[in-house]
Amino acid sequence: MKKPAFKKVYLFFSSLFIFILHMPFVFAKAKTVIGFLDKNPTNHPVAAIDSPLVNTVNGPLVKIDLYDSLCLGSLGLARQAFDYAMKGFMVMKSSGELTNGNIISIIDFSKPSSEKRLFVLDVVHYKLLFNTYVAHGMQSGKEFAKRFSNKPKSNKSSLGFYETLGTYFGGNGYSLKLQGIEKGINDNANKRAIVIHGADYVNESFIHSQGYIGRSWGCPALPERQHKAIIDVIKNGTCLFIFSPDNSYLSHSRILNHGAGPMLAFK
Incomplete structure (x- = not known):
């Protein structure tokens, strides 16, 4: 026993x-x-x-790597878009361009508008704050944004880095002003009235009916039910990066090529 x-x-x-x-x-x-x-x-x-x-x-x-810890790849954010966004974010932050260095917003135009391609990240607390749909300009393409311009009345989206400014109430309701900081690429944003606002054509019903959401005159328009909350988080001096694997932009962006040669001003 x-x-x-x-x-x-x-x-x-x-x-x-x-x-x-x-x-x-x-x-x-x-x-x-x-x-x-x-x-x-x-x-x-x-x-x-x-x-x-x-x-x-x-x-x-x-x-810890932010991209992996938040599983951003599985949510659809391209690694290339993220890495470029982080590089530019650090350039802007080190140059004193941002008054709020905690938040970065990334729009990934390598994805179709039928996918949630806006990512708002809190880089200090490692949080994904928002992931939703965002429109591109009507002359940039239908499902995909493929053509870009900095010209007034082009009705196209502009790529690159922006600083968010203040809010106002306009024809599209509660809206957020943007300052394009890349000369020759998006610095006409104010002249073109490129702002973030809500739009009724940014919703899933459009996706079900036509395969993609509605398009804007160049503004990164958001779903009406979310735009106010998003604007209140990203307003007043945060970084917005609009990405596309567009060779012209990638080769001409002074921010993305910062450190590759002599110091270049991006304004």
């Missing part, structure tokens, strides 16, 4: 001994991996953006 009990005790202490024996190897491996990550910041594209730190057992604090 005593043998089963003795066997259980023996197995318990044997397992405990093996566990203790392997502990140094586990920690050594963890330190090696963590040390590699800390010495290779390029493995963390967002490391420079005050990434949150996670405490590890017997190891240093490790920075």
Whole structure:
């Protein structure tokens, strides 16, 4: 009757001994991996953006990648759009362009308008605040935005980096002014009255009927049921980046090419 009990005790202490024996190897491996990550910041594209730190057992604090931690890829945000947005965000922040460096909004025009392609991120608290539909200019394309312009009355979207300004009530109701900060690319935003506003054509019923949402005269229009909440979060000095894998923009943007050569002013 005593043998089963003795066997259980023996197995318990044997397992405990093996566990203790392997502990140094586990920690050594963890330190090696963590040390590699800390010495290779390029493995963390967002490391420079005050990434949150996670405490590890017997190891240093490790920075987490914002894109992966918020599963932005699975939500449809292109990695290229995110990386370019973060680069420009840091350029704007370091130059004192932003009065609110906690928030960044990314519009990914590599996606069709039938997908939720606006992402509003809190980079300090690592939160996805909004992910919703956004319109492009009627002359930029139907389902996809493919053509862009900085010219007044072009009815096309303009790519690049913007600083959000103040709000006002206009013909489209509660709206948000935008300042395009890339010369020759989007700096006519004020002249063109390119603003963020709500629109009844930005809704899923349009997607069901025609395969894409309605289009604007160039404004990044939002769903009426969400635009006020979004505007109140991103107003007054935050960064907005409108992305497309457009070769002309990518090669001419002084912000995205910042650091590739001599210092270039982007205004």
